[in-house]
Every structure is written in C-alpha cells, then in structure tokens.
Amino acid sequence: MELMKKFDLPPSLDLNWISQQALDTWEGVIQDISLMIQELEIESVAAGHRPCAWRTIGLKEIDDFSRRCAEIDLSVLPVKQVGDWGNGFSHFNPPVKEGETPNIYCIIYRNIQDARVLAKAHDDEDHITQGKMLGFPDCCVKFFDRVWKDGYFDPVWQIALDDEKKSPPGKLPGESIRTLDAHPFSNPLLRYVGVRVGFHVPCSFHCQKSIAVAQQRLSLCLKSERKDLIPLLTSLLSMPVEWNVYRGIAVVKTPVFYLRTNSIPTKEHYTVRLQGTFKPREAARGVCFPFQENPDDSRK
Numbered sequence: 001m002e003l004m005k006k007f008d009l010p011p012s013l014d015l016n017w018i019s020q021q022a023l024d025t026w027e028g029v030i031q032d033i034s035l036m037i038q039e040l041e042i043e044s045v046a047a048g049h050r051p052c053a054w055r056t057i058g059l060k061e062i063d064d065f066s067r068r069c070a071e072i073d074l075s076v077l078p079v080k081q082v083g084d085w086g087n088g089f090s091h092f093n094p095p096v097k098e099g100e101t102p103n104i105y106c107i108i109y110r111n112i113q114d115a116r117v118l119a120k121a122h123d124d125e126d127h128i129t130q131g132k133m134l135g136f137p138d139c140c141v142k143f144f145d146r147v148w149k150d151g152y153f154d155p156v157w158q159i160a161l162d163d164e165k166k167s168p169p170g171k172l173p174g175e176s177i178r179t180l181d182a183h184p185f186s187n188p189l190l191r192y193v194g195v196r197v198g199f200h201v202p203c204s205f206h207c208q209k210s211i212a213v214a215q216q217r218l219s220l221c222l223k224s225e226r227k228d229l230i231p232l233l234t235s236l237l238s239m240p241v242e243w244n245v246y247r248g249i250a251v252v253k254t255p256v257f258y259l260r261t262n263s264i265p266t267k268e269h270y271t272v273r274l275q276g277t278f279k280p281r282e283a284a285r286g287v288c289f290p291f292q293e294n295p296d297d298s299r300k
C-alpha cells in the first residue's frame with residue numbers, strides 16, 4: 001500500500017442513515033453504546049483490569065471530572081494542553097490555536113508510578129510501553145507499533161492482510177479487496193462512531209486476546225441496566241460491513257448507515273469486507289455488498 005506524501009486531511013465524520021426507520025431504531029442505541037464504552041474506559045482502571053487510561057477533557061470540565069474519578073479511587077494526571085479536533089478521529093493531538101480554550105490530555109490512574117511510566121512512554125513515542133500501561137494485548141501492541149512506523153495509522157487493510165491465513169481472501173483479480181469474517185469483539189470498523197468493545201486496534205479480526213479483554217470489559221456492565229446494550233452492541237458488530245479507503249477518506253457501509261471519515265492517504269482504493277451474520281430488520285436490500293440477501297454474492 002503506497003501513501004501520498006505530506007497529505008493529511010483534518011478530522012471529519014459524516015453519518016448517513018439509509019432510512020428514517022433505521023435512524024429511529026439505531027441512532028439512540030449507538031449513542032448509548034458509545035457513552036457506555038467511554039465509561040468502561042475509566043471503570044476498567046478502577047476495576048484493576050489495566051493500570052491507566054487516557055482521556056481528553058475540556059478545561060472547564062476537569063474539576064468535575066477529577067472529583068468523579070476520586071469517588072472511585074482514581075486520580076487524574078494532566079499531561080498536556082491540546083486543541084480541539086472537532087468531529088471525527090485524530091491520530092495526533094492537535095496544537096492549541098490562538099484564542100482557543102485548551103483541552104487537557106490526561107492520564108487516569110490508580111498508582112502514580114504507572115502514570116509516570118505512561119507519561120514518559122508518551123513523551124518518548126514508545127508505543128510498546130504505552131500499550132502495556134493501557135492494558136492492550138501484546139500481540140496488538142506489536143502489530144500497531146509495526147504498522148504505525150510505516151504511516152498506517154488506520155491499519156484496517158493491514159489487519160486484513162495479516163488475517164489472510166485464517167480466512168479466504170475473496171480477492172478479484174487486479175483489485176485490492178479482501179472478504180473475511182470477523183469476531184464481533186475483534187471488529188474495529190465501527191469504532192469511528194464509538195461502536196466497539198476494545199480500546200485498541202486489534203491485530204486480527206479474530207484476535208483471541210482482544211476477545212478475552214472485551215469480555216472482561218463487558219462483565220462490568222452485567223450488574224446494571226447497561227447489560228441490555230451488550231446484545232445490541234454484539235449485533236451491530238456482527239453486521240456485514242465494507243470499509244474502503246482512498247486518498248485520505250474512509251467510507252464504511254453497513255446495511256443501515258454509511259459513514260465517511262478521514263483516514264490514511266492511499267494512492268489506490270483498498271476495500272475490506274466483513275461478511276457478518278446479522279442484518280437488522282431495517283436493513284436496505286440491494287444487489288451489492290453489504291445489501292444483498294446472501295453475503296456470498298459479494299464474491300461473484
């Protein structure tokens with residue numbers, strides 16, 4: 001995969017629903033799931049699942065947020081001031097613009113020694129140590145460190161390439177397309193809208209360690225009303241989904257919504273299709289992936 005040089009689009013995210021019915025049914029669910037996962041990022045530190053978490057907090061909210069953390073025996077270490085990246089996904093912390101109220105990039109921790117280690121690893125751009133302090137599986141940390149160095153900060157295609165041994169590639173001659181299956185808890189394609197379980201990019205669509213970490217995270221929801229969101233989250237991550245990237249824009253198509261966001265600036269089109277096992281009742285029907293009745297049709 002060849003990238004365009006010195007080309008990086010600013011963060012952006014557009015979400016388009018295929019029908020009013022799809023929006024009415026799923027928009028609120030996605031918002032609730034996104035909120036639940038944000039809460040789990042912090043609760044997993046309090047539960048001892050991992051040493052630390054990162055959180056970017058608006059300057060005006062930092063006092064309230066720190067007090068809420070203190071109630072569950074967590075502390076907050078402000079590490080640096082960062083700008084606002086608006087809507088969408090950013091692979092770096094934007095600088096603070098003149099006149100802008102800064103956000104604060106913070107480490108949430110139980111043990112100050114761990115926070116110190118993570119802060120230093122961040123300064124040193126040491127992804128391996130950062131991943132360890134954030135509780136990410138070592139296989140995924142090594143994978144991310146390798147692909148990041150080549151500029152693949154949104155490495156969906158690279159996951160698919162590594163996964164080829166485990167799943168049929170489904171590649172048409174002359175086209176960069178991979179058709180695979182995935183475990184819903186090792187599927188990062190909907191993370192742009194907060195639909196994810198892990199807090200990291202998995203090394204494969206079947207990473208067993210990522211699946212185990214996801215199950216541990218979700219166990220924190222089992223004793224609350226949030227447990228009702230788990231089957232909905234699993235269903236969304238089990239939909240057939242297509243990810244395509246070209247010149248810094250990724251387009252993700254599901255049977256109920258499309259999204260468009262910034263990604264890596266490739267010179268050619270690259271497409272990953274996850275076949276999926278779940279179609280919502282509101283799904284659009286069509287002849288091409290992911291709308292056809294039989295997911296196998298995508299290989300014809």
Ligand SMILES: [Zn+2]
Nearest residue numbers: 139140203207
């Ligand atoms: Zn892994």
